Amino acid sequence: MINFMKLRLLYFLISALVIVPGVxxxxxxxxxxxxxxxxxxxxxxxxxxxxxQQVNQDELHQIIITEVGEAxxxxxxxxxxxxxxKAQQIEKDKKISLLAKxxxxxxxxxxxxxxxxxxxMGRELLIKTLTALVLAAVGITLYIAYRFRxxxxxxxxxxxxxHDTLVVIGVFSLLGRFFGVExxxxxxxxxxxxxxxxxxxxxxxxxxxxxxxxxxSGTPYIDIVNKAVTETLSRSINNxxxxxxxxxxxxxxGGETIKWFVFALLIGTITGTxxxxxxxAPILVVWDQLAHRKKVQKPKIRT
Amino acid sequence: xxxxxxxxxRKTASNSGESLExxxxxxxxxxxxxxxxxxxxxxxxxxxxxxLPKRLNINRSFTLFGKTIFISRQLTRPSIDLTRxxxxxTRSLDFQMGLDIKGGTRVVLEADMQNIETNDRPxxxxxVKNVIARRVDLFGLSESAVKTSKIGEQHRIIxxxxxxxxxxxxxxxxxxxxxxxxxxxxPDYDQEATPSxxxxxxxxxxxxxxxGKDLKRSTVQFSPQDGTPVxxxxxxxxxxxKFAEITQRNVGKPVAIFLDExxxxxxxxxxxxLNGEAVISGQFTVKxxxxxxxxxxxxxxxxxxxxxxxxxxxxxLGQEAVEKTFRAGLIGIGLxxxxxxLYYGWKGLLANIALTIYAILTVAVYKLLPVTLTLPxxxxxxxxxxxxxxxxxxxxxxxxxxxRAGKPFELAMELGFGRAWDSIKDANVTTLFVAFILxxxxxxxxxxxxxMIRGFAxxxxxxxxxxxxxxxxVTRTLLRLxxxxxxxxxxx
Numbered sequence: 001m002i003n004f005m006k007l008r009l010l011y012f013l014i015s016a017l018v019i020v021p022g023v024x025x026x027x028x029x030x031x032x033x034x035x036x037x038x039x040x041x042x043x044x045x046x047x048x049x050x051x052x053q054q055v056n057q058d059e060l061h062q063i064i065i066t067e068v069g070e071a072x073x074x075x076x077x078x079x080x081x082x083x084x085x086k087a088q089q090i091e092k093d094k095k096i097s098l099l100a101k102x103x104x105x106x107x108x109x110x111x112x113x114x115x116x117x118x119x120x121m122g123r124e125l126l127i128k129t130l131t132a133l134v135l136a137a138v139g140i141t142l143y144i145a146y147r148f149r150x151x152x153x154x155x156x157x158x159x160x161x162x163h164d165t166l167v168v169i170g171v172f173s174l175l176g177r178f179f180g181v182e183x184x185x186x187x188x189x190x191x192x193x194x195x196x197x198x199x200x201x202x203x204x205x206x207x208x209x210x211x212x213x214x215x216x217s218g219t220p221y222i223d224i225v226n227k228a229v230t231e232t233l234s235r236s237i238n239n240x241x242x243x244x245x246x247x248x249x250x251x252x253x254g255g256e257t258i259k260w261f262v263f264a265l266l267i268g269t270i271t272g273t274x275x276x277x278x279x280x281a282p283i284l285v286v287w288d289q290l291a292h293r294k295k296v297q298k299p300k301i302r303t
Numbered sequence: 304x305x306x307x308x309x310x311x312x313r314k315t316a317s318n319s320g321e322s323l324e325x326x327x328x329x330x331x332x333x334x335x336x337x338x339x340x341x342x343x344x345x346x347x348x349x350x351x352x353x354x355l356p357k358r359l360n361i362n363r364s365f366t367l368f369g370k371t372i373f374i375s376r377q378l379t380r381p382s383i384d385l386t387r388x389x390x391x392x393t394r395s396l397d398f399q400m401g402l403d404i405k406g407g408t409r410v411v412l413e414a415d416m417q418n419i420e421t422n423d424r425p426x427x428x429x430x431v432k433n434v435i436a437r438r439v440d441l442f443g444l445s446e447s448a449v450k451t452s453k454i455g456e457q458h459r460i461i462x463x464x465x466x467x468x469x470x471x472x473x474x475x476x477x478x479x480x481x482x483x484x485x486x487x488x489x490p491d492y493d494q495e496a497t498p499s500x501x502x503x504x505x506x507x508x509x510x511x512x513x514x515g516k517d518l519k520r521s522t523v524q525f526s527p528q529d530g531t532p533v534x535x536x537x538x539x540x541x542x543x544x545k546f547a548e549i550t551q552r553n554v555g556k557p558v559a560i561f562l563d564e565x566x567x568x569x570x571x572x573x574x575x576x577l578n579g580e581a582v583i584s585g586q587f588t589v590k591x592x593x594x595x596x597x598x599x600x601x602x603x604x605x606x607x608x609x610x611x612x613x614x615x616x617x618x619x620l621g622q623e624a625v626e627k628t629f630r631a632g633l634i635g636i637g638l639x640x641x642x643x644x645l646y647y648g649w650k651g652l653l654a655n656i657a658l659t660i661y662a663i664l665t666v667a668v669y670k671l672l673p674v675t676l677t678l679p680x681x682x683x684x685x686x687x688x689x690x691x692x693x694x695x696x697x698x699x700x701x702x703x704x705x706x707r708a709g710k711p712f713e714l715a716m717e718l719g720f721g722r723a724w725d726s727i728k729d730a731n732v733t734t735l736f737v738a739f740i741l742x743x744x745x746x747x748x749x750x751x752x753x754x755m756i757r758g759f760a761x762x763x764x765x766x767x768x769x770x771x772x773x774x775x776x777v778t779r780t781l782l783r784l785x786x787x788x789x790x791x792x793x794x795x
Contacts, residue, residue, distance in 0.1 A: 092610060096471055111615065118413075118611035120457070132740050139736050147729055189679055189741065189759050193686060196737035200690070200730040204697065207726040235700040242642055242696070243689035246635030250685065253631035257403070261679065265686070 004229045005222050008282035015163060015279055018271075022170010025177055031169070032176025034184035037126055039119035041090040044112040047102065048081045055081065055106060063105060067098045082112060089116055129188045136192060137161065140199050148210060152287055157202045160280035164198040165191060167271040168264055175260075186261040194268030201240075201276040205232050209284070221288045225281050233277060240273040339780045347660050350667035383671075394671055400465070401677035401758060403616055407465035410474065411612035414458040419604055423520060428458045430601035431608060433594075434481040434563070435460055460608065478610060483515030483602020486559045487549055505566060508559045511549050515602030517542025523592045526584060532592035536581040536599065543579030551575040560599065567598045632685050636662075639692055647699050653781040654695040661691050661773040668765055680758035687766020690734065694774030697723040716786075720779055727775070731767050738764045 035042055047055050061073045064085055071087035090098065095114065102109050137158050145154030168191060175181035208228035216224065247269060251262045364373040383394040402409055412435070419427045428451050436449040439462060448463040467473060486508035519537040526533050538546050549558060550572050559569040570583045583595070640658065643651035665684065674680070702719030710718065741760035 092471060092474060092613070110617075112617045114613065114615040116610075116613045120611065136737050136740050139740070140733050143733060143736065144729075185756060186679060189756050192737050192741055193683075193759075193763070196734040197686075199733045200693075203729045203733065204726045207729060211722075211725075231704065232700075235696055238642075238646065238700075239689075239693045239696045242639045242692045243686070245638040245642060246632070246685050246689055249635035249638060250628065250631045253634060254628045258628060258679070 001223075001227050001230050003226055004277070005226050005282060005285050008285060011278040011282055015167075015275075019163070019166050019170055022173055023166060025173040026170055029173060029177045031173050032180060032182050033122075034182035035086070035115065035117045035122070036184040037122045039089060039117045039122040041085075041087050041095075041114075041116040043085040043087075043090065043095065043098075043114050044076065045083050045085065045099075045102070046081050046110045046112055047083055047106045048108045055083070057083075059105070060102070063101055064098065067101050068094055089118065091116070125185065125188075132188075132192060133165075133195070136195055140195075144199070144203065144206070148206065152284065153206050153210075156280055156283040156287060157199055157206065159283055160202050160275045161195050161198045163275050163279050164194055164268055164271045168194055168268050171267055172260075172264065181260055186258065187264055190261050190264035190268065193265060194272060197243075197269060198272040198275060201236060201272050202280040204235065205229060205276050205281055206284075208232050209281070222285050225285050229277055229281050236273055236277060240269055243269050336780055336783045339776065340784055343660065343777055343780060347663055350663045353667045353670045354663055394673065398670065399673045399675040401675045401680065402463060402465055402614070403677050405465050406616050407463070408467050408473075408613065408615045409464070410462045410477070410610055410614075412460045412462065412478065412608045413611045414460065415607045415609065416456075416458055419606060423604055424458065425453075426520070426597075426600050427604035427606050428453065428460070430597050430604060431481070431606050432460055433597045434601045435462060435477055437565075438477050438563070439464065458606075459611070474610065474613075478608055480605045480607050481515070481563060481601040483518065483560065483562050483599065483605075485511050485513040485546075485549065486561055487511050487553050488556060505559075508561075508566075511545070511558075513542060513545040513549060515605055517545055518599065518603035520603050521596045521599035523589070523596045524582065526582075531584070532587045532589045533582045533584040534587070534592050534596050534599065536583065538579040538581075540579075543577075546579060546581065547575060547577045550577075550581075562598050562602055568595055628681055632681065635685060636688060639688070643692065643695070649786060650699055650702075650782065653785065654692070654699070654778055656781060657695070657773045657777040658688070658691060660777055661688070661769055664769050664773065665765065668769065669762075674761060674765070675758060677758040679756065680762045683759040683762035684766055687763055687770055690731070690767065691770030691774050693730075694723070694727050694770060695778055697726055698775075698778070716779075716782055720775065724775070727771070731771065735764060735767055738767070 047060070057073060057075065060083065061071070064071045064073060064087075068087050068090050071085055074084050074086075076082035076084050099109060099111070140161070141151075141154040141158045143154070144157050145151045148154070172181060172183055172187065176183065205228060208231055209225055212224050212228050213219075213221075244266065247262055247266045251259065251266055254262060364371055366372070414428060414431055416424050416427065432449055432451045439447045439449055447465065447467075448461075450461045452459045452461060462477060464473065488507050489509050517538055519539045519542070521537070522535045524533050524535045525531065553572045554575060555572065557569045557571050559566050561567070568583060570585070587595070636658070640655045643654050643658075645651070647654065668674070669676070698719050701723045702715050705715035705718045706712065738760045741756050742764065743757070
């Protein structure tokens with residue numbers, strides 16, 4: 001048995017070091033929201049200029065701006081001749097006239113992807129996302145509290161879950177700030193998956209704590225937690241390794257569309273593994289200590 | 304077949320005091336293990352059929368006892384068709400690809416209900432959906448879907464057009480407001496002569512100036528005489544006048560009702576109708592009457608619609624992504640299997656066999672349900688593979704502990720399965736809970752109902768159930784059958 005819990009404050013410090021920059025970024029820069037949330041249009045075009053030369057991006061930008069107003073144009077990575085146009089909502093008729101204008105300059109234009117979201121839809125998605133997050137949190141707390149016959153476990157598991165959610169949200173806030181990574185519907189899916197994985201992993205540790213506690217009723221709580229953590233650590237790491245392998249392959253080799261979705265899952269898996277041993281278990285220990293201290297202090301308050 | 308091994312054993316195994324009994328049980332249940340094994344083999348074999356490509360060409364020659372044998376034949380994968388047993392169930396056993404993979408268009412239209420009375424709004428929305436669905440059918444797309452959704456005061460119609468990427472023209476057609484009008488035959492049309500063609504017959508109907516605007520609403524009613532379903536029409540004041548004139552002119556003659564230039568019904572006028580309340584009778588079933596009434600309402604309650612969201616994905620974009628994702632997934636699974644084998648040895652190998660069976664069963668279920676594959680769906684599938692492996696790792700680690708504590712191999716195995724089950728159950732229940740919220744099966748308005756997220760939730764849910772079966776039942780059966788004798792090696 002290794003005395004993992006001795007260093008519990010260090011674990012909280014590590015968590016803080018990861019979370020604080022992300023949360024800081026979240027409050028100063030926010031998230032770089034994709035059109036799923038904000039509303040707007042993304043239009044991906046394949047444009048080849050007539051003489052086979054490179055398409056002049058500035059020229060293209062100019063055409064687009066005069067036609068639809070404010071817009072961003074950028075070449076698509078790993079795809080020849082493809083450009084991504086982002087703008088306020090470009091409606092269908094406007095799009096047709098835009099394509100006609102571009103065709104005047106570059107005859108071979110084809111539409112790869114067209115996505116437009118009205119502003120109402122975007123706000124709705126945001127609200128629904130938050131609802132889903134809250135529902136999931138409440139449901140998981142209640143289930144664990146029921147299974148473990150104690151609200152302590154439920155709340156601690158959900159705290160660890162929020163720890164992981166914050167890590168991922170923070171990382172994506174930073175990524176959005178410095179690399180222009182956007183969050184979209186897929187990101188929401190990733191977030192919910194991470195939440196379930198985090199709890200999944202935490203439960204295995206808690207389950208062991210419960211089992212050991214049942215057998216050794218007299219042992220100090222911290223020793224029980226230490227024993228449980230020691231016993232589950234290799235399982236926890238092995239399991240996460242297999243998921244990380246699969247995700248890493250997907251991230252490095254998979255399609256562009258799901259790249260950041262997979263990256264979110266990857267971060268989530270790593271932090272989810274870390275948090276079940278180094279956040280969820282120490283929280284229990286701290287909770288237990290506080291509860292004891294309260295019991296001891298109570299008489300003092302009366303006098 | 305039952306799986307008593309899955310649940311029955313836990314009771315004995317969770318009390319370490321009854322370990323002897325657990326061991327005795329395991330040896331007593333040998334025939335049952337064999338039966339389970341045979342069941343697994345048959346199930347896998349059947350599923351394997353669905354996994355095969357549609358056509359498989361075998362062209363092979365090999366030499367046997369000095370003779371050259373040449374085999375050349377084409378295997379065709381069967382499809383499932385139970386209609387001949389009166390069960391409406393057919394499956395082509397092809398993968399259903401989602402919009403993001405196959406390419407296609409998804410449009411969300413918003414219906415402007417400003418001019419429709421609140422009570423009529425649900426009817427009007429149904430009518431719009433019906434009209435759009437009929438227009439969409441004109442494109443002849445096999446898997447198109449038209450759904451309605453009502454969020455607060457927003458009435459929406461969601462149209463999915465897989466395979467359709469040249470959408471501008473199509474959307475013009477879909478987005479127009481429905482046009483209903485009543486037509487009568489020209490007076491010089493010869494009632495007795497057989498019309499030369501359907502077109503000539505329909506051409507003989509001319510507009511009367513009575514349109515959907517003059518119709519208040521249509522309802523399904525039941526005839527007071529014989530109780531059969533009939534379709535009632537209720538005109539407004541303007542319509543009442545026009546309809547009275549038309550019916551007076553056309554007693555004994557047909558009056559056609561056209562929706563979007565297409566006749567939906569051509570009843571005969573039996574008597575002049577002056578009060579603006581008409582009834583169309585015929586040998587309607589309730590369903591027919593409903594459908595006719597909805598179409599009439601589409602004209603009576605014309606709702607302007609506009610596009611609020613549109614996604615179009617070219618097929619090349621999706622195909623490329625799917626190939627990459629698929630290849631990456633295979634490599635990922637390969638790595639997982641390698642890891643399992645290196646770390647857990649023969650046990651790992653058996654777990655890998657179980658994982659392969661998992662993959663085969665999953666493909667079979669996907670094709671049978673069928674599950675529409677989307678990119679997030681594939682990600683959900685891969686994630687569930689990770690969780691499938693997790694059950695095995697939990698079990699194997701438990702076994703290791705029991706072995707370390709000096710228990711004999713068979714007992715350690717049974718205890719490992721029994722004790723890991725608690726963790727596996729709790730962990731999977733929470734994942735199921737999240738999948739449930741994501742899938743939103745009760746169509747709660749405050750939660751997401753987008754197809755993408757649902758696809759993910761569905762694959763995750765299926766993955767959990769199938770992985771519980773392969774991770775526990777299959778692995779356990781394989782271990783009991785093939786690894787029980789290697790105790791001396793394992794114990795070192």
